[in-house]
Amino acid sequence: MRIFAHILFLVLFFASPAMTQTTQPGDSTITSPAMTQTTQPGDSTITAPAMTQTTQPGGPTITTPLPGDVLQGTVAVVGSSDITGFVSAELTFSYVDDPTATWFLITTFSQPVLNQGLAAWDTSSITDGNYNLRLRVFLTDGNIIDILVSNLRVRNYTPVETPTPAPTVPQATLLPTITLTSTPFPTPTDLPHNLAVLSPTDVSSSIIFGGLAACLLFIIVGIYLWLRRN
Numbered sequence: 001m002r003i004f005a006h007i008l009f010l011v012l013f014f015a016s017p018a019m020t021q022t023t024q025p026g027d028s029t030i031t032s033p034a035m036t037q038t039t040q041p042g043d044s045t046i047t048a049p050a051m052t053q054t055t056q057p058g059g060p061t062i063t064t065p066l067p068g069d070v071l072q073g074t075v076a077v078v079g080s081s082d083i084t085g086f087v088s089a090e091l092t093f094s095y096v097d098d099p100t101a102t103w104f105l106i107t108t109f110s111q112p113v114l115n116q117g118l119a120a121w122d123t124s125s126i127t128d129g130n131y132n133l134r135l136r137v138f139l140t141d142g143n144i145i146d147i148l149v150s151n152l153r154v155r156n157y158t159p160v161e162t163p164t165p166a167p168t169v170p171q172a173t174l175l176p177t178i179t180l181t182s183t184p185f186p187t188p189t190d191l192p193h194n195l196a197v198l199s200p201t202d203v204s205s206s207i208i209f210g211g212l213a214a215c216l217l218f219i220i221v222g223i224y225l226w227l228r229r230n
Contacts, residue, residue, distance in 0.1 A: 033138070060137045060147050062118070064129045070160050072155045077119045077133070083111035084137040091119050096151060103134060127159045133168040 062079035081089040088110055094105040107119045118135065131154060135147040141174075148179060 025220055037041065060089070060145050062113075062133065062135055062147050062149050065133070065149060065152055067150050070155050071123045071124075072154075072156050073124055075121045075123055076117055077106075077121055079118050079135060080112075080114050080116075081109055081118070081135060081137050082114040083137060083139070083145065085141055085143075086112045087138045087140055089113075089135065089137045092134050093121075093152075094134065096132055096133050123154045124156050125145070126154060128154050128156055132153075147189075156198070 012109045060079070060081050060083055062077065064078040065075060077091060084123070088108065088141040089112070090108045093106060094101065106121055121133075131152045131153055132175075133149040137145040137147075
């Protein structure tokens, strides 16, 4: 009888298709052969077997200052060095016209920076002039990414240049159309004879009559004086 009971137990045990574990609501549920982890809303979910790393788009950049800016005093350098495979980064500067292309260190980074201050650059400790600013990022695959901001004008002790305005091209102006009109001249009218005008004949006559009158006057005066003496 005991042997029969053992045989019946083994038959029921091996004939069962699967073993199901029932848990209370809120507990994690595990199902064979695959394993799924269920979490409460708001928690992160991890799914095997792959793992994905998400980085911010755009890569390394410098947003402030911009090329051609005038720098005075302490300047906030703002940007990002965050990129997949980041190892380290450095921020350096150089003279624009330096033939040796020597770069001077401002600061280094062991952790990536995303859209925030990279460094506070004290430009009062260097001479006035034009400089280049470079963000160099080193990656795990051996590559290097350089972000360059050129022609930064440091003007702590010299006046800031005033940009020369672009020449203005004169615009052509249409002149009003001039219409020529002819004006008839008046017909000349003969003036009346001027009595005060002496002709050559009148002048000659006046001289002759004047001479004769003078001679006659001398004769009369001579006769009068002769008669008075006698």
